[in-house]
Amino acid sequence: MSQDSVRVERAALETSREESRFRAVMNSSVGRNSGLVIALLIVCIVGAATAGDRFTSTDNALTILRLAATTGVVSIGMTFVIIGGGIDLSVGAIVALSSVWCTTIATQQLAEDTHWLWMVAVALLVGAGCGLVNGILIAYGNVVAFIATLAMLASARGLAEIISDKKTQILGANGIDVKGFKDFFTADILGVDVQIWLFALVAVAGWVLLNRTTFGRRTVAVGGNPEAARLAGINVRRHTVYLYVLIGVCCGIAALMLVAKTTTGSSTHGTGYELDAIAAVVIGGTLLTGGRGTIVGTVLGVLIFSTLSIIFTLNNRSFSEQSLLKGAIIVAAVLLQQRLASRSST
Amino acid sequence: MSLRSTTRKSRKVAAGLVAGIAVLALAGCTSNSDGGGDTADTSGGTSAATGSNDESGDKVVIGFSAPAADHGWMGSITESAKKEAAKYDDVELRVAEGTNDVNLQISQVETFINDKVDAIVLLPFDGAAMTPVALKAMKAGIPVINVDREFDDPNAARVTILGDNYGMGVSAGSYICDQADGNKDAIVAEIAGIDSLPLTQDRSQGFKDALAECGLDVDNRVAADFTVEGGSDAAEQLLQAAPKIDYLWNHDDDQGVGVLAAIDNAGRDEFTMIGGAGSKNAMEAIKSGDSVLKATVIYPSTQAADGVKLARLLVQGKSMSDLVEVEVPRKVQLYAPVVTADNVDQFIGSAFES
Numbered sequence: 240m241s242q243d244s245v246r247v248e249r250a251a252l253e254t255s256r257e258e259s260r261f262r263a264v265m266n267s268s269v270g271r272n273s274g275l276v277i278a279l280l281i282v283c284i285v286g287a288a289t290a291g292d293r294f295t296s297t298d299n300a301l302t303i304l305r306l307a308a309t310t311g312v313v314s315i316g317m318t319f320v321i322i323g324g325g326i327d328l329s330v331g332a333i334v335a336l337s338s339v340w341c342t343t344i345a346t347q348q349l350a351e352d353t354h355w356l357w358m359v360a361v362a363l364l365v366g367a368g369c370g371l372v373n374g375i376l377i378a379y380g381n382v383v384a385f386i387a388t389l390a391m392l393a394s395a396r397g398l399a400e401i402i403s404d405k406k407t408q409i410l411g412a413n414g415i416d417v418k419g420f421k422d423f424f425t426a427d428i429l430g431v432d433v434q435i436w437l438f439a440l441v442a443v444a445g446w447v448l449l450n451r452t453t454f455g456r457r458t459v460a461v462g463g464n465p466e467a468a469r470l471a472g473i474n475v476r477r478h479t480v481y482l483y484v485l486i487g488v489c490c491g492i493a494a495l496m497l498v499a500k501t502t503t504g505s506s507t508h509g510t511g512y513e514l515d516a517i518a519a520v521v522i523g524g525t526l527l528t529g530g531r532g533t534i535v536g537t538v539l540g541v542l543i544f545s546t547l548s549i550i551f552t553l554n555n556r557s558f559s560e561q562s563l564l565k566g567a568i569i570v571a572a573v574l575l576q577q578r579l580a581s582r583s584s585t
Numbered sequence: 586m587s588l589r590s591t592t593r594k595s596r597k598v599a600a601g602l603v604a605g606i607a608v609l610a611l612a613g614c615t616s617n618s619d620g621g622g623d624t625a626d627t628s629g630g631t632s633a634a635t636g637s638n639d640e641s642g643d644k645v646v647i648g649f650s651a652p653a654a655d656h657g658w659m660g661s662i663t664e665s666a667k668k669e670a671a672k673y674d675d676v677e678l679r680v681a682e683g684t685n686d687v688n689l690q691i692s693q694v695e696t697f698i699n700d701k702v703d704a705i706v707l708l709p710f711d712g713a714a715m716t717p718v719a720l721k722a723m724k725a726g727i728p729v730i731n732v733d734r735e736f737d738d739p740n741a742a743r744v745t746i747l748g749d750n751y752g753m754g755v756s757a758g759s760y761i762c763d764q765a766d767g768n769k770d771a772i773v774a775e776i777a778g779i780d781s782l783p784l785t786q787d788r789s790q791g792f793k794d795a796l797a798e799c800g801l802d803v804d805n806r807v808a809a810d811f812t813v814e815g816g817s818d819a820a821e822q823l824l825q826a827a828p829k830i831d832y833l834w835n836h837d838d839d840q841g842v843g844v845l846a847a848i849d850n851a852g853r854d855e856f857t858m859i860g861g862a863g864s865k866n867a868m869e870a871i872k873s874g875d876s877v878l879k880a881t882v883i884y885p886s887t888q889a890a891d892g893v894k895l896a897r898l899l900v901q902g903k904s905m906s907d908l909v910e911v912e913v914p915r916k917v918q919l920y921a922p923v924v925t926a927d928n929v930d931q932f933i934g935s936a937f938e939s
Contacts (some may be wrong), residue, residue, distance in 0.1 A: 405781035501714035
C-alpha cells in the first residue's frame with residue numbers, strides 16, 4: 240500500500256520533471272527555433288501537396304529566397320532594434336529614400352564618372368543618416384521610439400517624393416552607364432543570386448554580432464533592463480544610437496537590392512516593410528519588450544511568410560486571404576510566446 | 586568595441602570585394618548575350634485563323650498580376666479579366682492578385698515564369714520597376730501583355746494595351762466646346778487627379794488643347810488624389826474659389842463621389858459636370874439626369890480583360906479577325922469616348938462599381 244503510493248509519487252515527480260525539462264527546452268532559443276523549423280516544414284509540405292513539383296523545383300526555391308532577401312535584410316536590423324528594447328516604424332520609408340537618393344541623375348553621373356560603388360555608398364549613408372537621426376531623437380531627445388520613427392516614416396517618404404518629384408527614377412536614364420552596379424547586384428554565384436548571398440551574409444554577420452561580440456551582449460542587456468545595463472557601465476544612450484544606425488544601414492542594403500532588381504528608385508518602394516519586418520521578428524520569437532531574441536528565428540520568420548506568399552500565388556488564391564492568414568499567424572505566435580513566458584516564470 | 590567593429594567592417598568589405606571581382610569576371614563572359622535584339626517573340630505562330638476566334642482551341646494558361654484594388658477602377662481591372670477568362674473553356678487564368686509592393690509583384694511574375702505559363706498579362710504597379718522581370722519572361726519565351734502602365738523598354742512586352750489619357754482630356758474639352766457653342770466667356774473648371782502623375786499631366790494637356798480650339802481656357806484648376814475624401818476636399822476649395830462655374834471636368838469618377846457630395850453640400854447646380862473613367866454610379870446619375878453630372882469620359886477598366894483575350898489569340902496563333910494582319914498587333918490604344926444620356930445604355934454594361 241505505502242509502497243504503491245511512493246511509486247505513484249515518484250512517477251508523478253518524474254513526469255513533472257520531464258515536463259519541466261520539455262518546457263525548458265521549448266523556452267530555450269533552440270526549442271523555439273525548432274518549433275519554427277517545424278512550422279516552416281509544415282508550410283513547405285502544404286506547398287508541395289497543393290502545387291506538387293511546381294513548388295519543389297529549384298527555380299521556385301530561388302524565387303522564394305529572392306522575395307525573402309529584401310525584407311529579410313531589414314528584418315535582421317529590426318531584430319537588433321527590438322532586442323534592444325526599441326522599434327523602428329520608418330524602415331520602409333528609409334528604403335524608399337535610399338533608393339531615390341542613390342538613383343538621382345547626380346548620383347548616377349557621379350557613379351559613371353568614378354565608380355558604381357558611389358551609389359552603394361550613397362544608399363548606405365542615407366540609411367545610416369536616417370538611423371542616426373532616429374537614434375539621437377530617441378536616446379538623447381527622450382522621444383518614444385514609436386513616435387520618433389513614426390515621424391521619420393512620414394518625413395523620409397516625403398523627402399523621397401520631393402527629391403524624385405514622385406516620378407520613378409530609372410537606372411541608366413539619360414544614357415548614363417551604371418551597368419557595373421546592375422551587373423553586380425543581379426549576377427549569380429554558383430547558380431544563386433547575389434541578392435540571396437547578400438541576405439545570407441547579412442544574416443550570418445548579424446548572428447555573429449549578436450551572439451559572439453560585446454555589442455550583442457550589450458544589446459541584450461540594454462533591452463532586458465536598461466537601468467541595470469547603465470549601472471553595469473554600458474553607455475545605454477550611445478548603444479541605442481548604434482542600434483538605429485545599424486538598422487538604417489540594413490535599409491540601405493535593402494534599397495540597393497530593390498534598385499538593382501527593379502532598375503528603378505521610387506518613393507513608393509518599400510511600402511509596408513515595417514509591418515513585414517516586425518511580423519517576421521515577432522513570429523521569430525523575439526520579445527517585443529526587448530532583451531531576448533534570435534537571428535535564426537527572424538530568418539525562419541521571413542522564410543515562412545515569403546513561402547506562404549508564393550504558395551498563395553501558385554494556388555491562385557487571393558492576396559486578401561493571405562493577409563488574413565498572416566494576421567492569424569502573428570496572433571498565434573504571440574499567444575504561444577506569452578504562454579511559454581508565463582510558464583517559465585512560475 | 587569600435588575597434589572590433591572596424592575590423593569586422595573591413596573584413597566584410599574585403600569579402601564583398603572578392604565576391605565583386607568574381608561576379609564582374611562572370612558578368613564579363615555573359616554580357617554579350619543580353620542585347621535586346623533577340624527578344625522578339627515568335628511563339629505566336631503565323632497561321633491566320635479561319636473560323637471564329639471564340640471557338641475552343643488549345644488550352645492556354647495565362648498568369649495575371651495587377652496592383653492592389655484600392656479604388657473601384659483597379660478593382661474592376663481584375664474582376665473583368667476574371668470574367669472574360671471564365672467565358673472560355675480553353676483559358677486557365679492564374680491570378681496573383683493585388684499588390685503595391687514591386688518586390689512581391691516581381692516574385693509573382695517569377696512564379697509564372699517557373700510555372701511556364703503560356704502568357705502573362707501584367708498591369709504593373711510601376712511600369713519601369715517591372716521592366717526587368719518582364720524582359721526575363723520574354724527571354725524565357727513567354728509573351729508578356731503589358732496593360733495600362735507602360736514598361737520603359739519596348740522589348741519587355743509582345744503586346745501593349747493602353748488607355749488614352751491625352752484623348753480623355755481632348756474628349757472632355759471637345760464636349761465642352763460643343764456645349765458652349767461659341768460662347769467664349771464660359772467659365773471652365775477642372776478637378777485633376779494626382780498632379781505629379783504623367784497620366785494626369787497628359788489628361789490636363791489634352792483638355793487644355795481641346796478647349797483652346799474653341800477659344801476657351803481653364804479658369805480654375807485644383808488637384809485631388811483619386812479618393813472620395815480627396816475629391817470632396819478639392820471640390821470644396823474649388824467651389825469656394827469660383828462663385829460661378831459653367832463647366833466642370835473631374836478627371837476621375839472614384840473621386841467624383843466626393844466631388845458630387847461637396848457640390849450637393851454647397852447647394853450649387855448652375856454648371857454642367859463631366860466625369861472621367863466611367864463608373865457605374867456616374868453613368869446612373871447621367872441616365873437619371875437629375876444631378877449636375879451630364880457626361881463622363883471613358884477610361885476602360887476592361888483593358889486587362891482585353892489583355893486576356895489577346896493573350897489567348899496570341900498563344901493559339903490566331904489573329905484579330907477584323908484586321909487583315911495575320912499577327913496580333915504590337916500595340917493597342919483604346920479610345921476615350923464621351924458618355925451622355927443619349928448613349929449611356931451602350932456603356933453601362935461594362936462600367937465599374939466605385
